[in-house]
Amino acid sequence: MITAARIPIIRLYGNLIVSIQVSLSDDLVVGLKEDITRNIEEYGARGLIIDLSGIDLMDSYISRSIRDIALISKLMGVKTVISGMDPMVAMTLVEMGLEMDDVRTALSLEDAIELLGRIKKDSNDNALRDFVLSGLGDGRFDGNSD
Amino acid sequence: MRDVSTIETRLKAVLNQFLSPIIADTVYASRVSASGINLRNLRIGDRQRLLLSLQKGIGRYLREEQAKQCLVQLEAAMHFSSVSATPIPAYDEQAIPIRSEVDIVVARSAGRQMCQTLGFSSLLQIKMATAISELARNIVQYAGEGQISLTASEEDGRSYLEVVAVDQGPGISNLDDVLSGTYQSRTGMGKGLTGTRNMVDTFDIQSGPGSGTRVVIRKWV
Numbered sequence: 110m111i112t113a114a115r116i117p118i119i120r121l122y123g124n125l126i127v128s129i130q131v132s133l134s135d136d137l138v139v140g141l142k143e144d145i146t147r148n149i150e151e152y153g154a155r156g157l158i159i160d161l162s163g164i165d166l167m168d169s170y171i172s173r174s175i176r177d178i179a180l181i182s183k184l185m186g187v188k189t190v191i192s193g194m195d196p197m198v199a200m201t202l203v204e205m206g207l208e209m210d211d212v213r214t215a216l217s218l219e220d221a222i223e224l225l226g227r228i229k230k231d232s233n234d235n236a237l238r239d240f241v242l243s244g245l246g247d248g249r250f251d252g253n254s255d
Numbered sequence: 256m257r258d259v260s261t262i263e264t265r266l267k268a269v270l271n272q273f274l275s276p277i278i279a280d281t282v283y284a285s286r287v288s289a290s291g292i293n294l295r296n297l298r299i300g301d302r303q304r305l306l307l308s309l310q311k312g313i314g315r316y317l318r319e320e321q322a323k324q325c326l327v328q329l330e331a332a333m334h335f336s337s338v339s340a341t342p343i344p345a346y347d348e349q350a351i352p353i354r355s356e357v358d359i360v361v362a363r364s365a366g367r368q369m370c371q372t373l374g375f376s377s378l379l380q381i382k383m384a385t386a387i388s389e390l391a392r393n394i395v396q397y398a399g400e401g402q403i404s405l406t407a408s409e410e411d412g413r414s415y416l417e418v419v420a421v422d423q424g425p426g427i428s429n430l431d432d433v434l435s436g437t438y439q440s441r442t443g444m445g446k447g448l449t450g451t452r453n454m455v456d457t458f459d460i461q462s463g464p465g466s467g468t469r470v471v472i473r474k475w476v
Contacts, residue, residue, distance in 0.1 A: 135356040166363065166381055168388035169447045197378045201385050205450030206436070 116141050118148050124156035124225055125149065125187075128218065130163030138174040145178055149185050156225040157182045160218045162193030172207045179212040189213060192221035262294050263287075265332035273325040274316055282312040293372050301374070302333050347372070347407040351391075353422075354400045359391040362403045366418065369407045373414045373476050382454045383416060383474055389447040390420035390470055398424020398468065414476040415456075423467040430462055 116137060119126040125148055127141070148154065159175060161167075167175070175191065182189045192215040202208065215221035266287060270279035286308045287294075292301045309329055313322050347369060351362045366387040370380040387403065394401035401422025408415060432438040436449045448470075452458040455472040462468035 132360065134360060166367075166384050166388065168363075168385050168392065169450060170392055197381045200378060201382050201454070204382070204453050205385065206446045206453070207450065 114140075115144065118144055120148070120152050120154070123154060124158065124222075125152065125154045126158045126160065126218075128160040128163065132166070133164065133171050135170065138171060142174065142178050142181070146181060146185070149182060149187055154187055157187045157189045158215075158218065158221040158225065159189070159191050160193045160221065161191060161198075162195070162218065164198060165195060167198050167202060167207075169205065169207055172202055172209070176209050176212055179209070183212075188225060190215050190221040190224050192216065192218050262297070262333065266329060269325065269328045269332050270313070272328070273313065273321060278316055282309070282316070286312040291371070296372065297333060302330070305333070306330055346409070347405075349405045351403045351405070352400070353391050353394045353403055353420075356395060359388055359395060362391040362405075363388040366403075366405055366416070369405055369416055373407050373416055375416070375474075375476055379474065379476075383418075386451040386454050386472060386474075387418055389451045390418065390472070393447060393468070393470075394420060394422045394424070397427075398422030401467075415473050417471065417473045420470045421467070422469075426464045426466050426468055427460075427462040428464045430460070434460075 116127060116129055116131070119128075125145065127145065129141075131137070145157065149157065157179075159179065161175070164171075179189045179191060190213045191209065194214070213224070215224050267279065267283055270283055273279075274282065287305065290305060290308055292305050297305075306326065306329060310322070310326055313325050317325060349365055349369070351358060351365060353359070353362060363384040367380050367384040370383050375383065387405075391403055394403070399422075401420065401424065404419040404421075406417040406419075408417070427433055429438060433448055434452070436446075448460070451470075451472065455474050457471070457473040459471045460468070462470075
């Protein structure tokens with residue numbers, strides 16, 4: 110198991126991208142919540158993607174925390190997308206009754222970026238859309254390394 | 256009693272028969288030792304996985320015809336050992352003290368490992384690890400400390416994993432509410448116990464004010 114003190118948050122074209130590729134401890138989750146809200150405020154982010162492709166287990170606390178982060182960000186006016194959930198983790202969550210009805214989701218980080226891109230295009234800001242179309246978003250940041 | 260060294264010796268002997276000693280050793284080390292397959296408890300799925308892996312290993316060094324012969328003998332070596340020996344249950348037991356959040360991760364990792372050894376599917380591994388995580392979290396959150404015991408064993412030829420979570424905490428006074436799903440906790444979604452119950456084959460809980468809590472769950476392979 111890999112442990113890290115903090116989960117890195119990437120600032121990109123007005124958006125924040127968080128790709129969680131480690132086993133989440135409670136400390137990490139709490140730290141992440143603080144870091145994301147601080148980053149949103151400092152950076153004035155308009156979009157947030159939380160990529161879960163590296164997570165192979167979510168219990169009620171972790172899933173509740175991720176959902177909380179998404180809802181907090183949403184309250185702060187940030188479009189939030191959760192992406193890349195492992196199919197088996199998703200099945201487990203549903204069986205546990207831990208759906209995330211109120212959170213926007215995407216199959217992959219790429220889809221999540223496109224989703225934000227479409228949102229931004231609607232608001233007449235094409236920077237992210239250009240980024241997507243330029244091919245930079247083409248799998249390079251895809252968390253599905255395994 | 257199934258002798259691991261016998262299976263090992265047999266596989267190595269076959270490899271040595273077809274490959275030079277150094278290459279045979281390399282193939283064995285990279286394919287068998289690194290596979291994580293428990294030779295003590297070779298299941299049908301394990302055999303196939305091991306064979307497939309060995310096939311890839313020897314495919315590099317042998318011509319097709321030779322590789323085929325080698326595989327046939329490797330398979331025979333595996334089957335012979337498991338048929339001739341009296342099967343013993345893959346009995347394993349671990350007790351993990353739960354005192355802090357870190358122990359939650361320890362418990363669920365250990366549980367997952369045991370599920371893997373027992374031959375649970377990936378989905379079942381995740382489910383059981385999640386269930387263990389919930390039980391361990393309840394201990395940390397409500398009782399402060401306790402213990403999770405994991406037992407892998409067999410009954411009537413079927414393997415199972417049993418998890419016992421015990422604490423001497425305040426107990427659950429509104430157990431009926433919690434189990435009926437009407438209770439909403441602040442940290443989870445009130446779904447920890449009901450969710451766990453949904454994912455396992457047997458679920459038993461004893462709890463009351465002042466008498467601590469004891470949860471026993473079991474999942475069959």
